[in-house]
Amino acid sequence: MxxxxxxxxxxxxxxxxxxxxxxxxxxxxxxxxxxxxxxxxxxxxxxxxxxxxxxxxxxxxxxxxxxxxxxxxxxxxxxxxxxxxxxxxxxxxxxxxxxxxxxxxxxxxxxxxxxxxxxxxxxxxxxxxxxxxxxxxxxxxxxxxxxxxxxxxxxxxxxxxxxxxxxxxxxxxxxxxxxxxxxxxxxxxxxxxxxxxxxxxxxxxxxxxxxxxxxxxxxxNIRSSKEFTLEVINREDTKKLMDNFKDIRHTEENTLVFSGEENKVFDVLRYVYENKISIQKMERIEPSLEDVFLEVMKK
Ligand SMILES: Nc1ncnc2c1ncn2[C@@H]1O[C@H](COP(=O)(O)OP(=O)(O)OP(=O)(O)O)[C@@H](O)[C@H]1O
Ligand SMILES: [Mg+2]
The missing domain is CATH 3.40.50.300 (P-loop containing nucleotide triphosphate hydrolases)
Structure with missing residues (x-):
């Protein structure tokens, strides 16, 4: 009730x-x-x-x-x-x-x-x-x-x-x-x-x-954009990835952020695999309530 x-x-x-x-x-x-x-x-x-x-x-x-x-x-x-x-x-x-x-x-x-x-x-x-x-x-x-x-x-x-x-x-x-x-x-x-x-x-x-x-x-979880972080071991690999994927952003040190649907994630993973890029971690960024709030208020 x-x-x-x-x-x-x-x-x-x-x-x-x-x-x-x-x-x-x-x-x-x-x-x-x-x-x-x-x-x-x-x-x-x-x-x-x-x-x-x-x-x-x-x-x-x-x-x-x-x-x-x-x-x-x-x-x-x-x-x-x-x-x-x-x-x-x-x-x-x-x-x-x-x-x-x-x-x-x-x-x-x-x-x-x-x-x-x-x-x-x-x-x-x-x-x-x-x-x-x-x-x-x-x-x-x-x-x-x-x-x-x-x-x-x-x-x-x-x-x-x-x-x-x-x-x-x-x-x-x-x-x-x-x-x-x-x-x-x-x-x-x-x-x-x-x-x-x-x-x-x-x-x-x-x-x-x-x-x-x-x-x-x-x-x-209803926020439309899906973002991922990718942390690589070697700094120079961040440049390679940014040259290859136009909308990947460099945030700090060895960390990159990109957004996209699953296919984009597979493209990035394939590139990482084919170029033997060592990664520290990769994870989906959970949208915060603040992100959703700001998005809803814009509409
Ligand atoms: N008694 C009143 N006479 C005239 N306007 C009022 C009166 N009470 C509230 N308002 C107006 O109504 C609107 C909403 O006010 P309210 O105080 O409910 O907002 P609020 O969401 O509680 O804001 P805050 O986060 O600042 O506390 C404001 O523009 C305020 O100026
Ligand atoms: Mg109030």
Whole structure:
């Protein structure tokens, strides 16, 4: 079953049509990457899912229930980490989670137990000082703990890793993977390597529509150009190959790159064999998600 379904979502600000018929389905218990350039409409979409923004058209269902603008009923299923989370900076992380739990109407004993568990999950169990002195990464981790407090079925994170260094990003990504057993994770980003690391599925948003959605492994392989690297032992052989094959490129030291269908590969291999060229290795270059994204955005 899909945890989130969006059909034909439209939103216009003034004369600017930001979302023009967006369709998206997020499978339950997946980690889902929602990718788009700055200004593509990621935050706008998320706000519509939270019922915070009135769509001009379209329907949104969370866990099978219809989202209605201005009503918070479906938000009982959702945990939300905004792009810039705000906290009461004079509180400690534990105090903050207790406070949030009370606002949500959770039972006192449950709040305590859940807060302790979540602070440990996000690596803040020993941080007993005020949030004021927290780094960005620590604030993002606390934001995830807060979003998970009421056991949401759907965790929505708006660019949780964008402002973080590689170590901070990895910490967040590890947490998102760890929680997918108990919740579906939808996160927006423009860092495609993050998506490659942790997402099963991805959707690309461009010009107000989803231009591609599917499994990361399948999307990576639909890229049309097939490239190979060929590393030779002797430098002078690179020249021979380049003289013989016009579209072979020299990239570094003894390495060449060429693209083509299988026949081209056989031609190169035949040349290597007939000229007794010693090779170190030859391999197919796996297209990255970034390559696919750039190709799709060009269309
Ligand atoms: N309340 C608003 N009033 C007018 N225009 C808005 C409003 N909210 C968003 N927009 C416009 O809608 C477009 C999409 O904005 P949105 O914040 O959804 O993009 P985004 O994909 O989240 O971008 P980013 O990666 O920079 O966070 C932008 O051009 C933005 O200026
Ligand atoms: Mg945004």
């Amino acid at each position: 899909d945890m989130l379904t969006i059909t034909n979502l439209k939103k216009r600000f003034g004369d600017k049509e930001v979302l023009c018929g967006l369709n998206l389905s997020v499978p339950s218990n997946s980690v889902f990457g929602f990718v788009g350039r700055n200004g593509a409409g990621k935050t706008t979409t998320m706000k519509a899912v939270l019922g915070l923004l009135k769509p001009d058209d379209g329907q949104i269902f969370v866990s099978g229930k219809k989202v209605v603008w201005g009503q918070t009923e479906t938000n009982q299923y959702i945990g939300y980490l905004p792009d810039v989370p705000e906290f009461y900076s004079y509180m400690t992380p534990f105090e903050y989670l207790i406070f949030c739990g009370e606002i949500c109407g959770m039972k006192k004993s449950d709040i305590k137990e859940r807060s302790t568990k979540l602070l440990s999950l996000v690596g803040l169990e020993n941080e007993n000082h005020r949030i004021k002195g927290f780094s960005r990464g620590m604030k993002q981790r606390l934001g995830i703990a807060q979003a998970l407090l009421s056991r949401p079925k759907l965790l929505i994170c708006d660019e949780p890793t964008s402002a973080l260094d590689p170590e901070g990003r990895k910490e967040i990504l590890d947490i998102l993977v760890a929680v997918k057993e108990e919740t579906t994770v939808l996160f927006s980003t423009h860092i495609l390597s993050d998506v490659e690391h942790i997402c099963e599925e991805v959707a690309f948003l461009n010009e107000g529509k989803i231009v591609m959605q599917g499994k990361v492994s399948e999307i990576r």
